[in-house]
Amino acid sequence: MAQRIGKSRPQKQGGKAKKESGSKGSYSKFYKKGAKKEGASFDKPARPIAPAPKKKQKTEYSGFDKDGYMRLNKYIAKSGICSRREADKLIGTGVITVNGKIVTEMGHKVHRSDRVSMDGQLLTAEKLHYILLNKPKGFITTTDDPQERRTVMSLVEKATDDRIYPVGRLDMKTTGLLLFTNDGDLAKKLTHPKHRVRKVYHVSLDKALTKNDMQKIVDGLTLEDGEIIVDKVAYVEGQDNKKEIGIQIHSGRNRIVRRIFEHLGYEVVRLDRVVFAGLTKKDLPRGKWRWLTPKEVDFLKMI
Secondary structure: OOOOEEHHHHHEEOEEEEEEOOEOOOOOOOEEOOOOOOHHHOOOOOOOOOOOOOOOOOOOOOOOOOOOOEEEEHHHOOOOOHHHHHHHHHOOOOEEEEEEEEOOOOOOOOEOOOOEEEEOOEEOOOOOOOOEEEOOOOOOOOOOOOOOOOOOHHHOOOOOOOOEOOOOOOOOOOOEEEEEEOOHHHHHHOOHHHHOOOOOEEEOOOOOHHHHHHHHHOOOEOOOOOEEEEEEEEEOOOOOOOEEEEEEEOOOOOOOOHHHHHHHHOOOEEEEEEEEEEEEOOOOOOOOOOEHHHHHHHHHOOO
């Protein structure tokens, strides 16, 4: 069965329904490495998980045990500055203090009443937040920009007072799904190549993609930073001009989708991420965000 990409419910604006651009149909023919013949189909996608109820924030419990204790590396990770593995390195270098005393012991536990600091800065084990944004064009993916350009943080600033940050990045011209969290362990998992996190993009090109060039993409291309092989690639059904392409990839290399097509002499007119780690844009208009459900959070942690 063909997979739908990026189709969202029309939003009413000024009394008229407006469809989100870049979502025009389903994949018609599918290509992937090792397929025996043209027309091999995509694996059936995971069923979209229902979005969390609006205006209701979902967070995890604080993480302290029944006696009020937590491992120090977990406490540091929950403060949002790094993952647990990176926290172990910080502890080993002697930059972490508990109630004013340097702690370098691995496995050390802290009480909820203890004061934990790094280089004199107090750390707080925050509740964990998971926010999904449908990013519009014109925003850069960073927590702070010296040039004072618009950042994605301004789009989620009303979500929480706690420190959150984007997982991975989308360039200024790219739209689509972007996850925010303060869960350092999960963020590292979702961006590490070994976990092969699935990302699907809807690509609009300046000219028709030839079957020959599509096969080159399937076979693998050698770019300036090494070889890249996509998971799957397809034309979008209903678009006879062959300019609309669906591509699934797990690489997190910078501008990788744009560079694949530029390498073959195509210009990417529009680029929209329609699936990220099983999460979809269902009922999430461009520029809006929502909380992940507990079920979605559990799913991400099982990746």
